[in-house]
Amino acid sequence: MRAAGVAVVGGSIAGCAFATAAARAGADRVVVLERTYGELTDRGVGLCVHDDRYAELAVAGYLDDSIAWHRLTRRHWLTRDGSPSGRLLWDQPFPFRSYHWGLLWRGLRERTPASVEYRLGDTVAAVANVPAPAANGTDAANGSAAKGIPANGSPANGTEGPAGGTGGASVRLVAGGEERFDLVIGADGYRSVVRAAVCPEAGPQYAGYVCWRGSFPAERLAELGTPAAEAWPATAAITVCFPGGQCVLYRIPGPEPGTLMVNWVFYTEPPATGARSDAPAGIPPGALAADLAGRLGQLAERHLPPYWAEVLALTPPVRTLLQPIHDLDTPRRTRGRLLLAGDAAAVVRPHNTSGAAKALQDACAFEAAWRRSAGWSELLAAYERERGEAGRALVSLGRRLGRAQVEQAPDWTTIDGPQVVAWWNSQVDGATGFGGQALAAPPGR
Numbered sequence: 001m002r003a004a005g006v007a008v009v010g011g012s013i014a015g016c017a018f019a020t021a022a023a024r025a026g027a028d029r030v031v032v033l034e035r036t037y038g039e040l041t042d043r044g045v046g047l048c049v050h051d052d053r054y055a056e057l058a059v060a061g062y063l064d065d066s067i068a069w070h071r072l073t074r075r076h077w078l079t080r081d082g083s084p085s086g087r088l089l090w091d092q093p094f095p096f097r098s099y100h101w102g103l104l105w106r107g108l109r110e111r112t113p114a115s116v117e118y119r120l121g122d123t124v125a126a127v128a129n130v131p132a133p134a135a136n137g138t139d140a141a142n143g144s145a146a147k148g149i150p151a152n153g154s155p156a157n158g159t160e161g162p163a164g165g166t167g168g169a170s171v172r173l174v175a176g177g178e179e180r181f182d183l184v185i186g187a188d189g190y191r192s193v194v195r196a197a198v199c200p201e202a203g204p205q206y207a208g209y210v211c212w213r214g215s216f217p218a219e220r221l222a223e224l225g226t227p228a229a230e231a232w233p234a235t236a237a238i239t240v241c242f243p244g245g246q247c248v249l250y251r252i253p254g255p256e257p258g259t260l261m262v263n264w265v266f267y268t269e270p271p272a273t274g275a276r277s278d279a280p281a282g283i284p285p286g287a288l289a290a291d292l293a294g295r296l297g298q299l300a301e302r303h304l305p306p307y308w309a310e311v312l313a314l315t316p317p318v319r320t321l322l323q324p325i326h327d328l329d330t331p332r333r334t335r336g337r338l339l340l341a342g343d344a345a346a347v348v349r350p351h352n353t354s355g356a357a358k359a360l361q362d363a364c365a366f367e368a369a370w371r372r373s374a375g376w377s378e379l380l381a382a383y384e385r386e387r388g389e390a391g392r393a394l395v396s397l398g399r400r401l402g403r404a405q406v407e408q409a410p411d412w413t414t415i416d417g418p419q420v421v422a423w424w425n426s427q428v429d430g431a432t433g434f435g436g437q438a439l440a441a442p443p444g445r
């Protein structure tokens, strides 16, 4: 399927990876349409990728060591008991790499082949399948007739004609104008306009709780009385448990080489006033009103051991944000020549630590399916088969983790080590998806 024109709506993690996948697999025109202007690097905080998922993605050529990362090895589950740092509930193995969202995005962006046309400030209003014209269609039959996209009308080069029912897909821009492509990929996140055309019945579901998030330079930990290395080894992720929530903290690479930042996520009930906590977008960094910032301080003092409340208090309000927790699953990922990727296809609650790996795996599976497919139907069916159920299973696991860890958290004052392990095992329930599932090897490998 060479000579194909592919549009990717959204230029974030999934968008960059799919643009790379399509270009490497043989598309001769790949256009990324990203609605924001400028770099996305300043907007993200931290995320983690499981070591095993990293290894698979490195073999597939989607990640490598040149993107800054920080090693995590253990997860210390703690709860408040009157001591400065709290009582250790469980010291869990935690083989993950942590990333600065912006540095990961920049690394993926730099990896997109030079042939990819990455357009900033292009917002897509809607997408649609273009019906294939009747039998005598040649160039137009495969939807390639528009705007500089080469024709590829013969089944011999892998393009299906009218029998496939769809001749391509169109993209309508908010600024005006419509363009046609052979395939349109929706990498446009959880409020995807492409999803509205693929499965309009699916939408994000509010989990009923929120997370406060923040970050600051790790060197500021020295301002606290206890030496940081003693209170908190650099390779440990911390989870402080309390009734109705938890706070997860770990270090991530800082924007300057060799520096580290503290990244934290504090899950709790929504604030009673001052925020539309179920509004999809939440409150971005820098927009948190003083009363809400004060509310966060009260929550930290009430629920966290003193050391961890002091850690959170080192965060400047300008680097604090509030996000409602949502998830989303979709009954299908493809329709005609439209395809969903990353968060547009499935949003997993963050407890599962799998969002970025899942998006990159989607791109790997897409590239592998393209390379072995003779036509669009075969490619799209393979992608649906390999990624649809995997995404739904992760969403389901994320819901179980969220219920057990936030909505129906146990009485932490009485639980001990073996009971915590049993509690964890009952959530995971034999599933291998914590941190993402193993990437399926393509047939024949």
Ligand SMILES: Cc1cc2nc3c(=O)[nH]c(=O)nc-3n(C[C@H](O)[C@H](O)[C@H](O)COP(=O)(O)OP(=O)(O)OC[C@H]3O[C@@H](n4cnc5c(N)ncnc54)[C@H](O)[C@@H]3O)c2cc1C
Pocket: 009, 010, 011, 012, 013, 014, 015, 033, 034, 035, 036, 040, 043, 044, 045, 046, 047, 048, 101, 122, 123, 124, 125, 187, 188, 189, 190, 191, 192, 193, 341, 342, 343, 344, 355, 356, 359
């Ligand atoms: C700025 C930003 C910061 C983030 N920070 C973190 C973080 O700190 N930690 C974490 O775990 N996850 C973060 N995420 C989410 C994380 O990137 C995703 O969960 C995961 O990596 C999969 O991402 P995605 O590319 O599928 O979707 P997203 O990352 O949501 O990207 C969707 C992209 O599509 C663009 N877009 C949306 N609609 C349109 C449209 N109509 N036309 C054109 N473009 C459109 C958006 O501007 C965005 O760039 C962040 C996402 C963004 C956009």
